[in-house]
Amino acid sequence: MREPVTGSVIPSDLYGFAERLTPAERAVITELRGVLTERVHPHLNAAWDEARFPEEIIAPLRELHLMDPPALREAGEGVREIFLGFRNFELTRCDINVATYYNAQASLFRTVCTMGGSAEQARELDAKIASYELTGVFGLTEPEHGSDVAGGLATAATQDPETGDWTIDGAKRWIGGATAADVVATFARDTADGQVKCFLVPTHAPGVTMEVIARKASLRIMQNAEITYQGVRVPDSARLQRINSFSDVAGCLRRMRSDVAWMATGAMAGAYEAALAYVARREQFGRPIAGFQLIQEKLALMLGNLTAALGMVVQLTEQQAAGIYRDEDSALAKMYTALRLRETVALAREVCGGNGITLDTDVARFHADAEAIYSYEGTHEINALIVGRAVTGVGAFT
Structure with missing residues (x-):
């Protein structure tokens, strides 16, 4: 069969959006693809079937040290937002669970x-997070x-x-990767002032x-946990000093939604x-x-969706790299x-017919796991209301 027409490092990037990457960044993405193909993908379908x-x-x-790739340092380059976007793209191109697992540490927790941390906390924690000396999740x-x-x-x-x-009481749900992490970045409401704070709570406390x-029925590989806190005590040093209200939390979410779009x-x-x-x-x-004509029409629609989405996330990322962060943009x-x-x-799934409901084609896994992406980091409806508020000036949340 004829290869798809594309000059990009990404096989299905018809318009060549990935040409914005430097040669060093492309090399890292290509290496990542090879590792995903050879050392990650072979384990996925059995694990998904067994929910482990x-x-x-x-x-x-x-x-691979993807949070601070050695190849970029050797080339004298920093880690750019556009590289992080294509890193997320490539991880999810392999599997949604894999990207969700990786981003629990590299995006949400980091x-x-x-x-949210003070300058000193951020400096100390970031080095430990990048090296996996400290692992954590977002609660x-x-x-x-x-x-x-x-x-x-x-x-x-x-x-x-x-x-x-501090003494923490309450519960969290849908916290991906919590059972294997060292700490949970736990958001709790201060009983003194009613404001939301964040605490790094050890998972074995x-x-x-x-x-x-x-x-x-979705995201079966990822181990999501329900967590209960009963009289859990942590020192004040465990509190992230710059999370002092939900607006501070929203600032984090604003950045993370763009990761989910990628x-x-x-x-x-x-x-x-x-x-x-x-x-x-x-x-x-x-x-x-x-x-077959009907098959080609469906392929064209899929590629159109993908190309439009790539254009949107690339533009959003370049805008954010320039320092422009707006809730409505990421939403x-x-x-x-x-x-x-x-x-x-x-x-x-349609073009694969009956075989599309088995794991053998990979399509069934994507089909089921897409429901998780549709729901997390803000449901469709909540994100629509964020956009609606921005364009009309009227909040319609209640």
């Missing part, structure tokens, strides 16, 4: 520590509060006026209990490429189904790319 996390993929990902969502967590967050933190220590959420875009590429490979080898009525990108992802994985 494959420990075999941890070392290959850590050995962002809250660097943005915001609660059993009874997801979309309304800004006003409804119920986990409470009370400071002892004599010792300065007395009073912390965790249970892995079972029977999931992940949705990468997942489109993974599903599209898996479907393209399948139709090239699948024959019906005596010839490959890649030559629009997350909302749109997640919606188009849903359509793209459905089309990919």
Whole structure:
């Protein structure tokens, strides 16, 4: 079969958006793709089927040092936002679970520590996070509060006026990777002033209990936990000093939503490429189904969704790199790319026919896991309301 027309380092990047990467950045992305193909992908379908996390993929990902790639340092280059975007794209192009696992440390936890910590905390924590000396996850969502967590967050933190220590009581839910992490960046409401604060709570601290959420139909590889805090004591040094209200939390979320938009875009590429490979080898009525008009129309729609999404996230990233961060920008990108992802994985499943509901083509995995991206880091509806408020000047959340 003829190779897709593209001059990009990314096979399905029809318009060549990845040409914005430097040669050193492209080399890192290419190396990442090779590791994902050879050392990560072979473990995914069995792990997904068994709803377990494959420990075999941890070392290959850590050995790449993707948070501070040696190849970029050797080239005299810093780690640019556009590189981080394509890093997320490539991870998710392989698998949504893999990207979610990686970003629990490299995006969510790292962002809250660097943005939420004091200058001294951020400096010390960032080095430990990049080297995996310290592993952590982001604990915001609660059993009874997801979309309304800004006003409804119920986990409470009370400071002892004599010792300065804090006591935390409450619960968190859907916290990915918590059972394997050293600490949970736990958001709790200060009982004294009613403001949201953030604490690095050790996962083995007395009073912390965790249970892995079972029977999931999406994101089955990722181990999401429900966490209960009962009289958990932490010193004041465990509090991130620059998280003093939910508006500070929102500043972190504003940055992280763009990561999720990149992940949705990468997942489109993974599903599209898996479907393209399948139709090239699948024959019906005596010839490959890649030559059927209805199949080609679906492939064109998938590629159109992917290309539009890439254009959106690249522009958003370049805008943010220039220092422009607006809630409505990241919310629009997350909302749109997640919606188009849903359509793209459905089309990919369609062109694979009955075989598209098995794990063998990879399409079924993307199809199911897309539902998680559609819901996390702000549902479609919440992100739409953020955009709606910006364009009309009227909030419609309640």
